[in-house]
Amino acid sequence: MDNSATRNDPLPSDAVTYDPSAIEEKWQRIWQERGTNHTDLQRAQRPFYALMMFPYPSAEGLHVGNLFAFTGNDIYGRFQRLMGHNVFEPLGYDAFGIHSENYALKVGVHPMDLIPRNIANFRRQLERSGLMVDWRYTLSTTEPEYYKWTQWLFLQLLKQGLAYKKQAAVNWCPKDKTVLANEQVIGGACERCGTPVEQRLLEQWFFRISNYAPRLLENLDHIDWSETTKTAQRNWIGRSEGAELAFETHDVKGNECEIRVFTTRPDTIYGATYMVLAPEHPLVESLTKPKQKKQVERYRESTEKQDIVTRKTSTDKTGVFTGSYAINPATEKEIPIWISDYVLMEYGTGAIMGVPGHDERDFEFATKFELPIVRVVCGEREDANTPLHKAFTECESGTLVNSGVFDGFQVEAAKKAIVELLAKGGSAKPVVHYRLHDWCISRQRYWGPPIPIIYCESCGTVPVPEKDLPVLLPFIEDFKPDDSGVSPLARHEEWYRVECPKCGKPGRRETDVSDNFLDNSWYFLRYPSVGHDDVPFEKNVTKKWLPVNSYIGGNEHAVLHLLYSRFITMALHDAGHLAFEEPFTRFRAHGHIIREGAKMSKTQGNIVNPDEYIERWGADAFRTYLMFLGPYEQGGDFRDASISGTRRFLDRLFASVQSMAGDGEADHAVMRKLHQTIRKVGDDIARLSYNTAVAAMMEYMNVLRKGERTPHRDEVLPLIPLVSPFAPHIAEELWEQTGGTGSVFDSAWPSFDPRLALEDSIELVVQVNGKVRGKITVARDISEQEAMVVALADPTVSRFTTGDPRKVIFVPGRLLNIVV
């Protein structure tokens, strides 16, 4: 990087007014001509990868929310560049997926035609907003040069045993005869026709992310991410410590067998009065007595038909008795075995012990089916006979009752003791469960990368050899999902009929495409290697630029995208492809913009199209406004009327530069404020507190304007680099006007003198009994005794301090509190 930018020429004398559209056009042209935004990836000395989440290129064009997000990242990147880093700020498009496909279906344009159009429009809007993006390294997930490697990724996971196939349920609309994504199911019905949705079992591909649950959880303690994001991931991974308990029973033929359950409350085992299996539990068949067979079968059928969404949201308890009983290992009593859909096969062991006294769901179930409810834990003001009107689920204050030898134990101690005792008989062991389940990556859709698998009659499932990648997504007219229950690609024999790469016999391609989240789980690895078509990510460039230094994006991706990216990075690390296992060293979630108190939506007609605003106010004023409207990490309220404020600020900055005096004697107060401002703006940008950084610059501008005399060069010029991350075009223009050479972004962030930034005298607050009664101007390092003398001389203070003070609190440099 050229860090030798200097000033040499005197000021131009002819005054002009600030014309954003001319200046912005001029500098965008110059940046392009000079390659100002280009980063030399090979030769960079101090690489800094400033990444933002890439957009889905919608037909509506760039949303003000996108621009808010990108501008925040751009400011951070430009600031790092001014701090001497070689900043790489790439941007691309996440253009595969159901979102694009549905839109294409709606407007009747093929996605292969639609997406390039949308991308062109996005690119135009993005360039207009003045982002420091190096467009030589852009990408779209829909390009074969990109998804070739998405498919490669699948093959690597397959090799590692992390990809496998199993039956799984999908939402199925019986009228439209199509597979639906979860977001297309509204209240249990098809979004389009309103028909109740059913479950259908299909063979689908999964990634074994659950293997990584402990690591994904533990690493969170060591990465610099927004706390809210980490918490969301922790909850999603959902670690539960508990025990697996075995309950003895007999199947219908009289053979002994056991039912294993997972519980986090082994202490409540004396209160287990029944058991419940998930309807699809493998033991159900052998445990169902002939008398109950009919109703059990009927129940299983009804839950199978139920759509996934309804099953997960209805709270009404249903279930049937199997006719069999198991032995509670603690009480040694017989308890009935039921089946119910409130027990999920995918979690734990697919079976539970029902403890109605101390679990809300069990309480509901037991009440409905009139099963016994026994209290085994008491609160502080209860005893064993206190009736239970609802489940008592408190742990901390609980004491065991009706629990044999464990009566009187505290809950936590009882958990341990009971598991230890049962473990001796082989019917218990401590276990940790995670709620994170494996990632289903199959989509019975068209608009995604085909999964690179070929099924052969004799060889079975055969991965497409890496040399044959990419498996191109063919252009087909009828990309609409239909009643086949599989991808539209399955209608194209000419595409899926292929020879087996192993034996040459007739084979059939996998016709499902992969999940959109797989596309975007690794794009950050690709950016620096764009152009290296022989590898997914080139070794040296990856070593230099990754992991990502700073990643900024919306918290709506706190879980899926960010977790999948971490998983993929770990898997690639374990396979020896990457030297690091966490992709993003630092992540910050930005907030969201609402407009005048309401969420922006098309139906409300309050969507902000950035084009109009940039037209009217200029990109610089618009960017600065977006950063000023609220705390970046919380978002804020977009109000049309307020943009004039940031524009006025830029007008004044421009005018100050035009009218500033040459050299002059430094004004101490102004210089002090300048150095304070330099410090504050830098600190604020570093912690993404952009709104207060802008406020600090405005404040300094006010100091300059309110002064007795015309501000001179040394007082005005440092504002140019300070404002440049927010308003890059005007900064370049003023830099040039004032004799700067090259780009202001190749100059250095101004340094501040900490001694100069200190006030000589301070205003010390004087309180009496904690109430402010006066303010005294004193030396910065005044002692408590001296301060007392000055304070008591103030009549307002002494009015309230009759008699001797009982206590004096002195915070040096801050306040003096006299307690009487």
Add this chain to the structure above:
RNA sequence: GCUCGGGUGGCGAAAUCGGUAGACGCGAGGGACUUAAAAUCCCUUGGGACAAAAUCCCAUGCGGGUUCGAUCCCCGCCCCGAGCACCA
């Protein structure tokens, strides 16, 4: 239901470690310039008591608590937003 945010003037907001509540901006009111308007510039602007200044009282969703001192910490509520949702 659970988890995470948030609630401060007319409005967007600030207060970085428990230490001057309301920085900065918008809007509003008044004034200067102007034939006039826009733009620009200057002044005022949380509420109340006082003619005014000085000064005092009240005020950070509600009710308590801790503290010399609470927008900030603790307990109990209310409201708004986001995410998750029968996870044993």
